[in-house]
Amino acid sequence: MKKIEAIIRPDKLAPVISALETIGCSGISITEIEGHGKQKGIVQQWRGEKYVINTLPKVKIELVVPDKEVRKISASIITNAKTGEMGDGKVFICPVENAVRIRTGEEGETAI
Numbered sequence: 657m658k659k660i661e662a663i664i665r666p667d668k669l670a671p672v673i674s675a676l677e678t679i680g681c682s683g684i685s686i687t688e689i690e691g692h693g694k695q696k697g698i699v700q701q702w703r704g705e706k707y708v709i710n711t712l713p714k715v716k717i718e719l720v721v722p723d724k725e726v727r728k729i730s731a732s733i734i735t736n737a738k739t740g741e742m743g744d745g746k747v748f749i750c751p752v753e754n755a756v757r758i759r760t761g762e763e764g765e766t767a768i
Contacts, residue, residue, distance in 0.1 A: 657752040657765060658726045662717045663689070664737040664745040669715045671736040676719075681729055683768060685718040695742045714745065720752050720768050 664672060669686070676684060690711040699708050721729055730747050738744055757767040 657720055657755060657768065658723060659750045659752050660717075660719045660721060660726065660730055660733070661748040661750070662730075662733045662737065662745060663691070663714050663747075664717065664733070665739070665743065666713050666715050668737040668739070668744075669717075672717065672733055675732045675736045676729065679728060679732055681719065681721070681725075681732075683719060687716045687718070689714050689716050693743065693746070712743065720755055722765050722768070 662672075666688070673684065673686075691714055692711055695712075696710070699706055701707075717733070719729065726749060730749060733747055754763060755765075755767040756763050
């Protein structure tokens with residue numbers, strides 16, 4: 657099993673979720689976050705004054721999936737979250753040792 661953690665632009669959340677549902681992916685956690693990468697925030701101007709916004713709104717999507725689904729799911733996220741501009745986000749893939757469904761006690765891939 658692998659955990660896929662994707663940090664994307666908020667406006668790309670709907671297309672990503674739609675694509676994941678289309679390929680049969682369930683069990684998605686979504687968190688609104690703020691942060692910055694290499695772009696280090698943005699400079700805005702209001703009433704002639706410039707100010708820096710150091711953190712930008714992002715969305716974090718987390719999924720735990722079987723190993724055989726990782727490439728398909730990560731490719732779907734990348735395809736639907738990409739704008740080609742700086743700040744599109746990242747996808748992290750990490751191993752998961754075990755999962756336990758609290759209600760039934762099932763373990764491993766049957767728990768996801």
